[in-house]
Amino acid sequence: MAEVKAVTPNNKEDMPEEIPGVMTTSSSAISDFLKKTKAQDLINWGRKNSLWFTVNAMGCCGVELLSTGMAHYDTDRFGIIPRNSPRHADVLIISGYVTKKYLPALQRIWDQMPAPKWVICFGDCAISGGPFYESYSTAQNIDEIFPVDVYVPGCPPRCEALIQAFVELQQKIAAKKDKGTEY
Amino acid sequence: MDAKTMIDSLSSQFTGTIYDVSVESDIRIIAKVKPENVKDICRYLKDKLSFGHLCCEFAVDYPNRNEIEVVYVIGSYDHPVVLTLKAILPRDNPEIESVVPVYWNANWYERETYELFGVKYLNHPDLRPLVLPREMLGEWPLRKDYKGFPNKTARNLV
Ligand code: SF4
Numbered sequence: 001m002a003e004v005k006a007v008t009p010n011n012k013e014d015m016p017e018e019i020p021g022v023m024t025t026s027s028s029a030i031s032d033f034l035k036k037t038k039a040q041d042l043i044n045w046g047r048k049n050s051l052w053f054t055v056n057a058m059g060c061c062g063v064e065l066l067s068t069g070m071a072h073y074d075t076d077r078f079g080i081i082p083r084n085s086p087r088h089a090d091v092l093i094i095s096g097y098v099t100k101k102y103l104p105a106l107q108r109i110w111d112q113m114p115a116p117k118w119v120i121c122f123g124d125c126a127i128s129g130g131p132f133y134e135s136y137s138t139a140q141n142i143d144e145i146f147p148v149d150v151y152v153p154g155c156p157p158r159c160e161a162l163i164q165a166f167v168e169l170q171q172k173i174a175a176k177k178d179k180g181t182e183y
Numbered sequence: 184m185d186a187k188t189m190i191d192s193l194s195s196q197f198t199g200t201i202y203d204v205s206v207e208s209d210i211r212i213i214a215k216v217k218p219e220n221v222k223d224i225c226r227y228l229k230d231k232l233s234f235g236h237l238c239c240e241f242a243v244d245y246p247n248r249n250e251i252e253v254v255y256v257i258g259s260y261d262h263p264v265v266l267t268l269k270a271i272l273p274r275d276n277p278e279i280e281s282v283v284p285v286y287w288n289a290n291w292y293e294r295e296t297y298e299l300f301g302v303k304y305l306n307h308p309d310l311r312p313l314v315l316p317r318e319m320l321g322e323w324p325l326r327k328d329y330k331g332f333p334n335k336t337a338r339n340l341v
Contacts, residue, residue, distance in 0.1 A: 101316040133333075136324035137315065140333045 040176070047090070047116060048170040049079040054089040056109060059096015061123035061156040068159040080166050086112040091169070093162075094146065097125040097132045098139045110146060118173075118180030119146045120165050124155045131155070147179040186212050186264050189232055197224055210263045218253075218270040218279045225255070225285040233261045237286035240293065242300040244274070244326045251277045253302055257286075272302065281307040299325040 018024075034040050057065050068075060069082035083089045086109045098106060110117070121142060124130030132138045142148070149172060150165045172178040186206050193214075194201050200220040205213050216224055228234040238256040245252065255268040270279055281304035282289045291313055293304045298312040301323040312320050322331055 100319065101314070129333075135333075136322075136329065136331055137319075138333075 041174075044173050044176065048173040050081075051079060051091050051118070051166055051169065052081045052083045052089050053091040053093050053120075054086050054109060054113070055082045055084055056093070056106070057095055058098065058102065058106075059123065059125055059156075061095040061125065064156045064159050064162065065093055065095040065122060068162045073159050073163065075163060075166070078163070078166065078170075080163075086110075087114060089113055090116065091118045091120060091166075092146070093120045093122050094126040094142060094148075095122040097130065097135075098142055099137050100139050101137070103139045103145075107145070116180050118150075118169055118178060119148045120162075120169065121148045121151045122162060122165070123157060124153055127151050127153060149178050149180055184232070184262065185209055189264060189266075190214065192232065193224070193227070196227060200224070211265055211267075213267045213269070215269045215271065218272055221253075221255070221268070221270050222280045222282055222285060224268070225257070225282045228257060228266070229285055232259075234259045234264075234266060236260060237282070237289055237292075238265070240282070240289050240296065242277075242296045242302050242325075244300060246274070246327045249274045251300060251302060253277075253279055253296070255282070277302045278305060279303075280305050283307055299323065301326070 034043065053069075055066065055069065057063065066082075067073070069080075075081070080091075086092075090113070092106075092110055092113060094106070110119075121127050125132055125138070126142055129135070129138060129140050133140070139145075150169050152161050152165045154161055169178065173180075186209055190204055190206060190212050194204065197216075197220060200217040201214050201224070203213075203215040207213060225237075234257045236258045238258050240253070240255050243252045243254060251272045251274050253270045253272060255270075257266045257268065258264075272279060277300070279302060281293055283293065283304075284306075290308065293302075293307055294310060294313040296302050297304060297307075297310055298315045298320060301321075304310055315324070323329065324331065
């Protein structure tokens, strides 16, 4: 596997200057301007109502994550749709323990997701280590690695808790208090 | 053939390399073996005594005795006897012959025991870490004196 760098906000300086047929810009003037206007409210309204999430079931919490996306809870009515490709997704749900071996892959998934993107910490393991808080094989303090917007405690939390987390994330986005938009 | 005749046959075949034999019941035997002979003993068990199924293989760390014990639990498809073999290795240089040529399913057991305890299996076909990341090789996390547990953790709990 290729080297995976630490997660950093999209670095404007890193953008390639010359792509044939494509106009690139290294400035975010347009989006900075939009943030000051009422148009951002409309954009956020659109964003908050289409929170597609990646299906990466990591621990036992992953089972709840999967069943949330199924027909019983029907999250599609909120615009919350499970996506199998990180490139289609807006929300990364850290659903369980992050082992040291899996962390690079998770960072890679996060890097592949197009901005704006959000993180939900789902389950005790992702928040504080949970039952594995002293394990030799898990990475701890995930909140220092990813910009987490919503924490869902529980071992595992119920599917309703995950839907609640999405609702809170929607409220955060509408209130422009979320961390993910900057990514 | 019951447990007693089996272990008699085994001890007469390998005199001196099998010791501390205890027949716990009709279906349980526990014995210690010399590490050098483990492969031959397994071969004999499989071919002659129809112990065809290696249930598991793992290690136990005894820092006080300065020993690592490799444990083989071997069962059979033809009779109900379960045999537990223990091979005692020195803790600073645990090396033992691989039993993969006899029991192919020992492959992953040995890889896991290697990455967690540092038991080196000689003539193993592919001795790589199995589930741990490569960087952790050499830390042997299941040894009792492992120190690498995270200490900067769960700030909201403690
Ligand atoms: S929080 Fe509990 S249910 Fe969720 S991954 Fe950890 S141990 Fe499993």
